[in-house]
Amino acid sequence: MEKISRTKIVDLLKRTDFGATVNVKGWVRTRRGSKQVNFIALNDGSTINNVQIVVDLANFDEEMLKLITTGACLSVNGNLAESVGSGQAVEVLATGIEVLGACDNTYPLQKKGHSLEFLREVAHLRPRTNTFGAVFRIRHHMAIAIHQFFHDRGFFYFHTPIITASDCEGAGQMFQVTTMNLYDLKKDENGSIDYDNDFFGKQASLTVSGQLEGELAAMSLGSIYTFGPTFRAENSNTPRHLAEFWMIEPEVAFNEIEDNMQLAEDFIKYCIQWALDNCMDDIKFLNDMFDKELIERLKFVLSNGFVRLPYTEGVKILEEAVANGRKFEFPVYWGADLASEHERYLVEEHFKSPVILTDYPKEIKSFYMKQNEDGKTVRAMDVLFPKIGEIIGGSQREEDYEKLTRRAKEMGVPEKDIWWYLDTRRFGTAPHAGFGLGFERLLLFVTGMSNIRDVIPFPRTPRNADF
């Protein structure tokens, strides 16, 4: 077959130079037709849209044609033609076909629809489906949007460490990282494991957050963000939890809580706008197949300011709702960590808008959050979203060395573990603030998918580390 330089399908579908000789390569989605003419829907992953290949059977070898089955990989030469029936503006009238890779009938992704549960079991193949092609293209676009947003605003992308010897945030159970031979663990005279034999000479784990190191960077480079994997060894088998997920954590010197709220709102709206501008084919598909209100919900968030509300006011609203007969599974009272049902009540029923809840009781938040003058609350902020609940958590940080060390002590964080963090407050401290966005939470919102296992290529959950 003549060698013609390949055109990606996403580009081919925009061409109007009908009659041109073209080459496309991709995988067969469907094949149908008569005894004379066949129509092959070919997809190469560059777009959710297939290109229709028109095959005049008389011109091709019969044995070769038998290999054109769902899942087979083809290289097709042909002439670009205007299309009436294919659902696209163009099609390719095949002049040459090479089967690069055949695909027999044991292929798990035959034509019929598959459940998302089944597709998780063939996660190595599921990006070949319309659904997961769409999800992973959107995932790409959201990552690019995130980098673009921060780069345009003079933030520096900062890589905080994945392996850490400190667990200061106490954000959950951690995975231990070791090179010790578990069959021959050395112990010291007290019977304690002798980590002197381990790779790092001490006990090490996978990070649960890059925030503390991000603060170090903000206190020198000014505005930074992280975007990397984080880990929680919680035994939670829910549609919202992953053991390995990606997180974005901006941290900004000289920002106070109001700047932080504005940054969070601008940031998330920028991402959603980007998705609508760049991923509409994929979003439309997901809207039609999984979540009929998806596009509406995305546009709604864009067109409304986020409500900003102190926790104390939020609790009052919830208590009033209870007094008026609204039932919740968990009790509501000042000091309680709000449950998802409470957050969703505020967002979906009361305000009908995203809500930024601020100034939480210090007891339910981390030691590093800036203490308010009331002595009871801290300058925390959680961004609550329809359908998702908490999508962002952040705070202004305590910049006062004395207050910070006192609070760390009260909460049992050993000073010897965070001396380096405290140094930023000893040497030229400054107000600063930041937040964390779970990347997969954002993707749940933007794709309309309902299980977090379906927005990351290879989900890690309890008893599952396949592929």
Place this chain on the structure above:
Amino acid sequence: MEKISRTKIVDLLKRTDFGATVNVKGWVRTRRGSKQVNFIALNDGSTINNVQIVVDLANFDEEMLKLITTGACLSVNGNLAESVGSGQAVEVLATGIEVLGACDNTYPLQKKGHSLEFLREVAHLRPRTNTFGAVFRIRHHMAIAIHQFFHDRGFFYFHTPIITASDCEGAGQMFQVTTMNLYDLKKDENGSIDYDNDFFGKQASLTVSGQLEGELAAMSLGSIYTFGPTFRAENSNTPRHLAEFWMIEPEVAFNEIEDNMQLAEDFIKYCIQWALDNCMDDIKFLNDMFDKELIERLKFVLSNGFVRLPYTEGVKILEEAVANGRKFEFPVYWGADLASEHERYLVEEHFKSPVILTDYPKEIKSFYMKQNEDGKTVRAMDVLFPKIGEIIGGSQREEDYEKLTRRAKEMGVPEKDIWWYLDTRRFGTAPHAGFGLGFERLLLFVTGMSNIRDVIPFPRTPRNADF
């Protein structure tokens, strides 16, 4: 002090609206002057350049002035003025100064120069130095350049898993990841550790490469790249090795080895061009301080095509050199894995150009590389750079199911561990190719730094996981 909205120093230094009232915030680098007037060099991390603050001492409180020491954090109001003496075009005549954070004389970064070794011990503070500010701003820019390069070319950013239950590449020793209680390890009747009790229900490790999963993605989405942390538990205390580093791995369906070479060359030149276009202030500083040939070397790579040479030819050249009296520490012969000294001879002495070495003996390369028809070599490619040695390693992949499974067997890779990888060859296989770039290797080249610990914020090496 009056509240005026802050201008970042990188922006302030470009302004020409002299007389304007401005606010800058940042950290004191130096303070000098007379009994009447002081000059403060202030830096906020947005650029390597300081802004000079001119302080008429008579207008300010004496106690406050005492706090303006190296490392202190200030908020300064003042009038923008044209500068003659500061080395910059503008300076700020202070009208108000607030000390946000004092800094006593225990601050480790006093005015005098520090060794890079010492700065590694205070890695939490070193981004405040000119050197590490420059390095980490360049690191940011290189990450952005990488995303931009691939995004512009229709590649999708794909997150391969960090925690993996397979070690197919065998690229080195791995870190084990576990939640088991090491004091109470359960064993089965054969005395083997019962991983059914571990988080994933089986033994798990940190990834050494995302390539195999990246191939899955390429065989569905077409063109993808990864950019994430990878891990090697090798006990190598060298200036070139990290236990935790970031890697970029593009993988492209339908690309053959020649396309792969071109992509690698285009990619690396794009990054270097980006650095010269966007990081010149930082690069100039590093050129002057650490590596007087840095800028010259960067421009040299841009202006020369990379030599493309089969391994067999490379070995001939080296053998001739030996015959002509050139001494190497390690022996050269067909079949040997070339040592750094050999690679550098080809690049720096023989060709005086980057070299892409191809078609290596199959015995020294991985099972997944495409086998050449000679039965002896595979379509591997290593990109060799001056000063750095190997900066990229890649190959065309074996797309033939039979050949791939045979080679995996020969090399002792159990089929049960890679059934999902083999599936891509069973179902619609296609030629494809890809490569891996160690991000920190690229940074060594672009910054001119000579120790890899100095181009990543918090290096992880044997016996070191600080911060």
